[in-house]
Amino acid sequence: MEQTSISLHTIEEVKPPVTSIGVIGWARKNLFSNILNSLLTILIAYGLFRSVPTFIKWAFVNAVWWSDGQACNQASGACWSIVTKNLRFILFGFYPYEQQWRPVFAIVLLAAFVFFSSFRRNWNKYLLVAWIVGLTLIGLIMHGGFLGLPSVETEQWSGISLTLLLSIFGLSAAYPFGVILALGRRSRLPAIKTLCVVYIELIRGVPLISMLFMASVMFPLFLPEGVTINKILRAQVAIIMFTAAYIAEVVRGGLQAIPRGQYEAAETLGLNYYLKMRLIILPQALKTVIPPTVSILISAFKDTSLVVIIGLFDLLRTTHVTLSNPEWMGFSTEAYLFTASIYFVGCFVMSNFSRRLERELKT
Amino acid sequence: MQSMFSGSAEDTTAFDRRQAPPFWRDPAKRAIVFQVVALGLVFMLSYWIFTNTQANLRKQAIATGFGFFSKEAGFEIGESLISYSAADTYARALFVGFLNTMKVACTGVILTIILGVFVGISRLSKNWLLARLAAGYTELLQNIPVLLQLFFWYGLFHTSLPGPRQSFNPLPGVFFNNRGFYFPLPENHPAYREMAIALLAACCAAYVLRRWARARQDKTGKIFPVVPVSLGAVIGLPFILWLASGMPAGLNIPHLVGFNYEGGFSFSPEFGALLLGLVLYTSAFVAEIVRAGIQAVSKGQTEAAMSIGLKPGLVLSLVILPQALRVIIPPLTSQMLNLTKNSSLAVAIGYPDFVAVANTTINQTGQAIEGVAMIMVVYLFISLVTSALMNWYNKRRALVER
Numbered sequence: 001m002e003q004t005s006i007s008l009h010t011i012e013e014v015k016p017p018v019t020s021i022g023v024i025g026w027a028r029k030n031l032f033s034n035i036l037n038s039l040l041t042i043l044i045a046y047g048l049f050r051s052v053p054t055f056i057k058w059a060f061v062n063a064v065w066w067s068d069g070q071a072c073n074q075a076s077g078a079c080w081s082i083v084t085k086n087l088r089f090i091l092f093g094f095y096p097y098e099q100q101w102r103p104v105f106a107i108v109l110l111a112a113f114v115f116f117s118s119f120r121r122n123w124n125k126y127l128l129v130a131w132i133v134g135l136t137l138i139g140l141i142m143h144g145g146f147l148g149l150p151s152v153e154t155e156q157w158s159g160i161s162l163t164l165l166l167s168i169f170g171l172s173a174a175y176p177f178g179v180i181l182a183l184g185r186r187s188r189l190p191a192i193k194t195l196c197v198v199y200i201e202l203i204r205g206v207p208l209i210s211m212l213f214m215a216s217v218m219f220p221l222f223l224p225e226g227v228t229i230n231k232i233l234r235a236q237v238a239i240i241m242f243t244a245a246y247i248a249e250v251v252r253g254g255l256q257a258i259p260r261g262q263y264e265a266a267e268t269l270g271l272n273y274y275l276k277m278r279l280i281i282l283p284q285a286l287k288t289v290i291p292p293t294v295s296i297l298i299s300a301f302k303d304t305s306l307v308v309i310i311g312l313f314d315l316l317r318t319t320h321v322t323l324s325n326p327e328w329m330g331f332s333t334e335a336y337l338f339t340a341s342i343y344f345v346g347c348f349v350m351s352n353f354s355r356r357l358e359r360e361l362k363t
Numbered sequence: 364m365q366s367m368f369s370g371s372a373e374d375t376t377a378f379d380r381r382q383a384p385p386f387w388r389d390p391a392k393r394a395i396v397f398q399v400v401a402l403g404l405v406f407m408l409s410y411w412i413f414t415n416t417q418a419n420l421r422k423q424a425i426a427t428g429f430g431f432f433s434k435e436a437g438f439e440i441g442e443s444l445i446s447y448s449a450a451d452t453y454a455r456a457l458f459v460g461f462l463n464t465m466k467v468a469c470t471g472v473i474l475t476i477i478l479g480v481f482v483g484i485s486r487l488s489k490n491w492l493l494a495r496l497a498a499g500y501t502e503l504l505q506n507i508p509v510l511l512q513l514f515f516w517y518g519l520f521h522t523s524l525p526g527p528r529q530s531f532n533p534l535p536g537v538f539f540n541n542r543g544f545y546f547p548l549p550e551n552h553p554a555y556r557e558m559a560i561a562l563l564a565a566c567c568a569a570y571v572l573r574r575w576a577r578a579r580q581d582k583t584g585k586i587f588p589v590v591p592v593s594l595g596a597v598i599g600l601p602f603i604l605w606l607a608s609g610m611p612a613g614l615n616i617p618h619l620v621g622f623n624y625e626g627g628f629s630f631s632p633e634f635g636a637l638l639l640g641l642v643l644y645t646s647a648f649v650a651e652i653v654r655a656g657i658q659a660v661s662k663g664q665t666e667a668a669m670s671i672g673l674k675p676g677l678v679l680s681l682v683i684l685p686q687a688l689r690v691i692i693p694p695l696t697s698q699m700l701n702l703t704k705n706s707s708l709a710v711a712i713g714y715p716d717f718v719a720v721a722n723t724t725i726n727q728t729g730q731a732i733e734g735v736a737m738i739m740v741v742y743l744f745i746s747l748v749t750s751a752l753m754n755w756y757n758k759r760r761a762l763v764e765r
Contacts, residue, residue, distance in 0.1 A: 030491035037490045044492050191398035195405060202739075205746040207704035209718060210738040217731035221419045222412045302508040309510075309711050316511055323518070332518030340507045340515065347506035 069327035082331045083338045086322045090339070093158025093318045099150065103161045106138045110164065118353050120360060135172065154232050158313035160342070162232070166304040166314070170239040171297055177240065178247025179286075183277065185248065186255050196248070203245035208306055211238040216310040235307050243300050250292045254285035290361065294354035298347050305343075315339060416732070423729075431728045432457075438723055440715045442631055453724055460720030461741060467637055467716065468703040468745075474642045475702060476695075479649025486654045497650065504647035510708050512644055517636035517712040524632070527622055536616045538624055544635055548628040550613030557608070558601040565600045569593030633714035637706065645702045649695065656691035657683065688760055696753035700746050707742070717741055 019028060032038040062077025065084060072079035083090065092100045113134050116122055142161065145151030157165060184196035203211070215238035220228065258281055266276040305316045313321070319339045323332050386392040420427060432454040439449050444462045447455060485497035504512070521541055525531060530538040536547035549555065569589075576587035605611070617627035660683050668682040669675075709716035718738055725734035 030489070033489055040490050041492050044496065189394050189398050192401050195401065202743070205743040206739045207707040207718075207742055209707045209710070210735060210742065213718075213722070213725075213731075213738065214735045217725060218735055221416045221731065224415050225418060225422065298506075302506075305508040305510045306708070309708075316508070316514070320514065330522045332522055333515070336511060336515040336518060340511055343508055343511060344503065344506045348502065351506065 072328075072331060078334050079331045080334055080338075082322065082328045082335050086325075086328070089159070090315070090318045090322055090335075091159045092161060093313045094156045095158060095161060096150070096152060096156065099144070099152060102141050102144070102149070102152075103157075103159075106142050107160070107164065109134065109138055109141075110168070120357075135168070155230060157232070159318045160315045162307075162313060163301075163304050163315045166232075166236060166239055166307065167297075167301040170236060170243055170304070171300050173236075174240045174243035174247055174300075175293075177244040179251050179282070181244060181248035182251035182255060185252055200245045200248050203242055204249070208239075208242050208303055209309060211242050212306060212310050214238060231310070232312060235310060235312055239300070239304065239307075242303075243296065246296050246299075247293065250289050250296060251285065253292070254287075254289035255281065257288055258285050287361070291354045291358040294350055294357065298350045298354075301346060301350070302343065315342065425729045427730070427733070429733060431724070431730060431733075436724075436727075438727070440720065441713070442634065442715060453728075456720050457717065457724065457737070460715055460717040463715055464703075464706055464709075464717040464741075467634065467641070467706050467709065467714070471638055471641045471645070471702050471706065472699050474638070475645045475649055475698075478642060479646040479698075480653050482646060482650035483653025483657070486650060487657060501647040501650050504643050505651070507644075509640060509644040509705050510711060513636055513640040513708055513712050516639050517632065520632040520636055527619065527624060530619075530624070536614065536627070538617055540624075541632060542623060543629045543631045545617035545624045545627050545629045547614045547616045548626075550611070550615050552608075552611040552613065554605060554608035554611055558604050561600045561604050562597065565593075565596040568596055631714070633709070633712055636712055637709050637714050637716075641702055641705055644705070645698055648698050648701075652691055652694045652698065653687075656687040659690045660686045685760070689757075692753065692757045692760060696750065696757075699753075700749055703745055703749070704742060707738075 016025075019025060031041045057077065059078050062075060063080055064072050064075040064077065065080050067075075067079075067081045068085070069079075069081070072081055088097070088100060092103050095103055113131065117127060117131070140146070141149075142157060142165075143151060143154070154165075181196050181200060184192050185200060187193050187196070212235060215234040216231065219234050219237070223229070262280055262284065263276070266280040271279065304314060307314050308317045308320065311317075316339060319335050322328055323335055328335075386396070433452050435449075436451055436453045436456040437449050438456070440447055440456060440459050442463065443459045444466060445455075445459060447459045482497045482500055485493050486501070488494045488497070524539055524541045527540045527542050530540040530545075532538055538545040569592075572587075572593060573589050576589045580586055615626050617624040617629065664682055664686065665678060668678040673681065706716060707718040710719040710722055713719070721734050721738050725731050728734075
């Protein structure tokens, strides 16, 4: 009888050892799981300990925020004055000073549009119409010439306005062109297929810079006498031609991922080529390639900085010009860090959006 | 019921007429028309551009053709792998530029792969600190335009490094200043040449040994310790030669001559900034590719390999890596090509690469069409050769399915 007796009062729950839970447990698991990892952790921690306080001291504690160039030379920390004193030139370049609320307004409007479009429940055909209206409105506000707004020629659009102009209009124009190229590459007609393949491979094989050189020095030779187009438009054409080839390859990937049955089913319904593509194939193909398309948007945004080389005043060039002012010479690190942070924020938001989308679309 | 299927005489002729539809309803004929129209449009556009260009060139009195190749260039090039002076021809100047492009591209590709693989594996590390650091590195560098990074490094080297007389001297014999980076180099000695030959011979021997060991293992199952033996040969043979030739240890240390350092191994701040910017930027992308490639190999593969008793090192080298490489190589190829193409940004920071020299040539001769065409042809050539090589390698690595 004694052997079968079981103690009936509840046993107190045994807690896991203190070394396997909480902060200590986490550190043991993630930082000190074995000798090599412990060594690595200590090494990295030492490196951070040496570099981070130095950086903070340079960037914040000893930094100069609102002074002139003279005071900066005496300071031991960063000279953020180069940014604060030249902020409006870096951001808006040669856009008339008292009119600079217009690019600000345009950017806010654009950001609102982007934010609104980033939610999938807002995706419908009215959104496309809204974008067309919105972009036209932005263009009109920037250009002016109505309702008492003085008109500002595109030559004066510089700084961040030019960067955004080149990337957004570049992509909107390159997208349909790229889709047509991708369809051409998948075409059964040999001549059209060859034309598209040659174009895509040719463009993808050369650097963007050579396209921009072509735009700046060769396009004027291509046009009949007396006809000139402005430099920004030429660079824009080069960017569109370049981006379209990359979009075409992305879209081709999407087209290839559509099962044959979809094509055959569409043909069985008696749809012609245009209807087959518009109603059945492209909606599916374009949806699958949304994430890589966003990556192309990101690289197009970064690549607009290359127009510096042919002498357009985009965000990077206005930073560069600020640095050639004798008063601010030698503070390139601070100025470039500021510009880099603008680009970083833009690209980071887009790439996070692309990642979120990838998760949502992977059903 | 039957009457429904047997048509009248009238219907038959109607059916016949439908058999031979007008040409715009016949897909085969319509295809020909489409293609003729498309080709015609392209031809007309080219012809229009061609005649305009001819007229413009005539009016501006710009020469055409590649006659300028044999003319005297008349400009100096900052750094060159072959001897060059302003009195040399344009052709030689362009070749110098091409070599400079190849120099930065080849060094860049090697460093990028090493750094990218390291960061990519670090991102998957169990060490939280290391993984976070690697993730931060890829996020930060991927999202900043490469040209901005080049400007940043170039500006940093130019403003933060002192002049030659106050050179920064981190290690004895190593000097950093705003004219360049200087490192000591072993003094020239005949033994080095023999050591290089020995190294080459050892590498060949190691390759033969590996093939033999593999064949033997396939036949008999016996494993030969290839790695230690080859490593011993590759390091040992030159080392023995070095000992035998009296251990030459003379160093060619850079020293100040006038306003500049001379001797040793050196590279310019332009090259340094270009290389650093390109390597950091591209390695962030390579790291992502490597991480994705390793993650693409399913967990079952690791477990299966461990369950048949392979050691962790062998699991990685025999099971995971060969499968991961299959996923990694195609995007890696395009990153290498991106690096090569991005090296053309050298023109912005004054490193004399091919684009920079071609740009000077365009400005001096005014022959824009030839200049831009040359740039395009050179990069297309590099792209095609690299793709061909990588495709060949990829094919060898590809999955062999029954």
